[in-house]
Amino acid sequence: MSRLPAHPGQRIDRSRPIAFTFDGRAYTGFAGDTVGSALYAAGVRVFSRSFKYHRPRGLLCVRGYCANCLVNVDGVPNVRACTEPVRTGQRVVAQHAWPSLEHDALAVVDKLGFLLPVGFYYKTFIHPRRLWPMYERMLRTCAGLGRITFPDEPEGEYERANLFADVAVVGGGAAGMAAALEAARAGARVTLVDDQPELGGRWRYRTRERHVGDVVRDLAAEIAGDDRIRVLGEATAFGLYEDGLLGVLERHRFGRLRAGRVVVAAGMLEHPLVFENNDLPGVMLGGAAQRLAGLFGIAPGRASVVVVADERGVEVALDLRAAGVVVTALVDAREGADSAAVASLRDGGTTILRGSTVLAARGSGRVERAVIGDLAGNAACEMSCDLICVTVGAAPATALVAQAGGTLRFGADGNVAADALPAGVLVAGEVAGVEGLDGIVASGQLAGAEAALALVGGDIRLSRRIDELRDELASRPKRTHAPCPGVAPGRSSKRFVCLCEDVTDKDMKQAVTEGFDHLETLKRYTTVTMGPCQGKMCHRLSIEVCADLTGRTVEETGTTTARPPAQPVPLGALAARSADPWKLTPTHHQHVEAGAELMDMGAWKRPLRYTSVDEECRAVRETVGIIDVSTLGKLEVVGRDAATFLDWLHPNRFSDLAVGRARYRIMCDDAGIVLDDGIVARLADDRFLVTTATGTIDAVDQWLEWWLAGGGRCAHVANVTGSLAAVNVAGPRSRELLAGLTDVDLAPAALPYLGARTGRVAGVPSILLRIGFVGELGFEIHCPADYGEFMWSALLAAGAPLGIRAFGVEAQRVLRLEKGHVIVSQDTDALTTPFAAGLGALVHLDKPDFIGRDALRAAQTRPLAERLVGFEMADSATPPGEGAAIVADGRPVGRVTSAKRSGWLGRVIGLAWVPTALARHGATVEVRMNGATAPARVVLQPFYDPDGARVRS
Amino acid sequence: MSFLLRCPQCGPREVYEFRWGGEQSRRPEPDAAGEAWTRYLYLRRNEAASQREWWYHRAGCRRWFLAVRDTRSNEVARTFWPASPEEPTA
Secondary structure (H helix, E strand, O other): OOOOOOOOOOOOEEEEEEEEEEOOEEEEEEEOOEHHHHHHHOOOOOOEEOOOOOOEEOOOOOOOOOOOOEEEEOOEEEEEOOOOEOOOOOEEEEOOOOEOOOOEHHHHHHHOHHHOOOOHHHHHOOOOHHHHHHHHHHHHHHOOOOOOOOOOOOOOOOEEEEEEEEEEEEOOOHHHHHHHHHHHHOOOOEEEEOOOOOOOHHHHHOOOOHHHHHHHHHHHHHHHOOOOEEEEOOEEEEEEEHHHEEEEEEOOEEEEEEEEEEEEOOOEEEOOOEOEOOOOOOEEEHHHHHHHHHHHOOOOOOEEEEEEOOHHHHHHHHHHHHOOOEEEEEEEOOOOOOOHHHHHHHHOOOEEEEOEEEEEEEOOOOOOEEEEEEOOOOEEEEEEOOEEEEEOOEEEOOHHHHHOOOOOOEOOOOOEOHHHOOOOEEEOHHHHOEOOHHHHHHHHHHHHHHHHHHHHOOOHHHHHHHHHHHHHHHOOOEOOOOOOOOEOOOOOOOEEEEOOOOEEHHHHHHHHHOOOOOHHHHHHHHOOOOOOOOOOOOHHHHHHHHHHHHOOOHHHHOOOOOOOOOOOOOHHHHOOEOOOOOEOOOOHHHHHHOOOEEEEEOOEEEEEEOOOHHHHHHHHHHOOEEEEOOOOEEEEEEOOOHHHHHHHHOOOOOOOOOOOEEEEEEEEOOOOOEEEEEEEEEEEOOEEEEEEOOOOHHHHHHHHHHHHOOOOOOOEEEEOHHHEEEEEEEOOOHHHHHHOOEOOOOOOOOOOOOEEEEEEEOOEEEEEEOOOOOOOOEEEEEEEHHHHHHHHHHHHHHHHHHOOEEOOHHHHHHHHHHOOOOOOOOOOOOOOOOOOOOOHHHOOOOOOOOOOHHHHHHHHHOOOOEEEEEEEEOOOOOOOOOOOEEEEOOEEEEEEEEEEEEOOOOEEEEEEEEEHHHOOOOOEEEEEEOOEEEEEEEEOOOOOOOOOOOOOO | OOOEEEEOOOEEEEHHHOEEEEEOOOOOOOOOOHHHHHHHHHOOOOOOOEEEEEEEOOOOOOOEEEEEEEOOOOOEEEEEOOOOOOHHHO
8 A cells, every 4th residue: 555755754764664474464564664554554454353342443542552453463462553663574463353353253242242241240150159160261261362472581571770860751742852951951861751763742743734843853853962861762651659750661671760850741642432333443533543644654544534622633634634535524513613724624625514423433344434413412414434533532641640649730820730749740731731832842841940940959040041931831822621522422332431441331321320330439340441551542531421420520520540550561571680689608619510409598599419418418427527608697796785785685695605605596576586596606805706597697687786776885786797608517527627727726625515716727717616507516617708719628628538528408407407406487487485496495584684585584484385396207208398287186286397308317307386285205296298197206305416415525 | 669768878769778667666664564565566556647767778878767757658757867875775
């Protein structure tokens, strides 16, 4: 199909044809075309099938708003054809139609519409209740639009950006561009967000008034040359949040744009007219027809009926005529004398019908005739046409303002009352109620200057400029508020208010009859405005219909709450790849080289196992093993009051801890609940090393800082987790191993169990702690992180003759379970006191006040309902899952928190919470596993070395 | 929730940089009645009004401070260091 003659506003490059396919057929468009424009130019009129009735739908808004042209592009569902650029080889496929768009089997639903009243599936499919799962499957198959195909590589599709600006301007039309330039001129850093490929808004494609296009192209050129202005093109500002945060989707980039001031200059939103078959392909918004002609050089039809209610609509008719479309009739809701523009149409042979509107569209699959009548609904004539252009009403695009909690209120002077706007938000151009290019530019300049003034402060020249612009704006025309009815008179079941969701005014009437007469409930029940257009086409219409049905005014009817997003955002964009840091210990690469299987522990990667867990365990029990414990949280607490601070933090005491000694710590909150455990080692009178669990370091650090906030204690906390590498050396021959590496006296008398020394290990200055978690003689070496690799290698080399093995987290968990050691937050939960966890000996209620004292004192006197105990399975060779139920008399009475198979002991052991009555050594309990129960025996002492002789050896 | 918070040390920052520490409340004296502890530990005033609350600048200076925030609008009237030695336990 041929295109119109070239024009400066057009977006297409006719020298660059682009081939793509639609439903398997080959099409050719031009560079600059959208999928929608290229297909329309090739004669395609049906783009989709509707949500519920499977009615054919064609281009309506050509703006990326309505759902009429949703297609699947290269596997991505729900892409708007009218804004998606054509690319070579693109595969476009129609959605929601089978076997084809033109012949859709489910279109039969349209004929059976009377069976499917609003809310039909709540009513029809609820009885009998047991069949609901079947109904649901069936409905799910029919419902929805696009189908998701999951890509092989789900990541990497979208990226995230944090953007900043002094002034953010939304809308790249005349007002937005003027605002951006003015703000930049005043010294602000500006970001201009526009959803089109080039700036200019609707001014860009005015075909008849050349100077308008020139003015706007000049503004665009000026912006292109201004490096203080960043333009985000083809970007949608979908949300405006607190403190000037805009959510911006820019192709495949999800941006959080934080701005000091936000200027909303998004222009007007045209809405359709409700009449019979108003969804027939060929019924189009006036702006859509203008865009097809102005941007893409396409005559939107051959013969048109143009439905108008003001001079803006008459402009559309003139534009159509200029694009070579025969304007058969101008259907004007107004009475009265011809304006010059109307007269010119009449002279050109157009039938002018006053006080009229369109009552119905007729045609098979596309518009063939328009039924025209008076405003009371009496049909007067039918006219042949292939295009019904509707330009009856438009509303300011205020979604962002409304989301941010503001409203547009116009004062007596026709200007927007700023006090109803959200803080930091300004409006400009048509949103601000200004008409005509000159006024719109002035309005934009004023908003830009005011935004800049608010940021840079009282510059006298800027203030003067603002005064001038205010005067200038006052002299410009304001939009007169004569809202045109968006609903033509008539009765039919095919008068669509909401095209996305196939909601007719008849549906709404029925819903109101059923009692859903408040706009918010009406919306939820009928789903009007809840489709992909987010109410852009139907929000105003739904209010009007609701007002009419309930006998209220539009003002009384009110509006629904506006929430982001204003434009659909792919979930992939919201889940865009963000900073996802992970941490590697200083010895990480050695673990990888050794073939370790890694696991995630919080942000850390840790070796889970190297070779065989049993062999790793045996090495620790028989000779010596080493484990990288660099991930342990490590705090240094220093200061005059460090000891008393630690006393305050813990139920046990540290002020009496001798220098060179370490002590086990548990920490509780004021409710007496165990938060964390670890070790406190006193390195000097006023200096302690405190270790925490891997996952709790940040919380513990913050907990300590919180209790220090405000001063009053001479104690300081430094998180040294990352600066120290730590290795635990465990096993009967660990002393022998270290003796050859250190000058520290390791003799039991010199460095007893829970001793702490500083000295050199393998020549590296280290802290040496005689502690262990696995029940063997053990030493923990903390050294500067830079020496971590060296230390690890030195230990492995020195231990080779002894049969040393590195062991991972899995082996450590087995070994600690053999000792019955508790892991806080795995074996304990948010109700666990030290008494119930068997850690009561660490609670010293005779101390002065400490965190949790009163709660622990109360807890001590209460009988325990349940206790944490060890258990061993009688005959099961596989461990029960963590969380498995302990069963008594067929009822769950407890739960397993840890369970492992111990190769050393040759049986499955674990920890579990059981009722106190069952917490007897040797008591038999039942553990639920795989739907059956297996017997287990309660063990109230460590499974391995119950006297602790080995750790003290 | 996307507002800016003025850290007394680092200036206005995205709220995502902070950890919320809850409304400020006074820890009961030792040996206080169980009811006072219950109120302190488990009950929140949860006011629809301006309230004093703790914030921690996780991604910045790593310090705790106090803010007066309107829970309805997220408007933060002021932020400040806990002033007195008793403040943290207050």
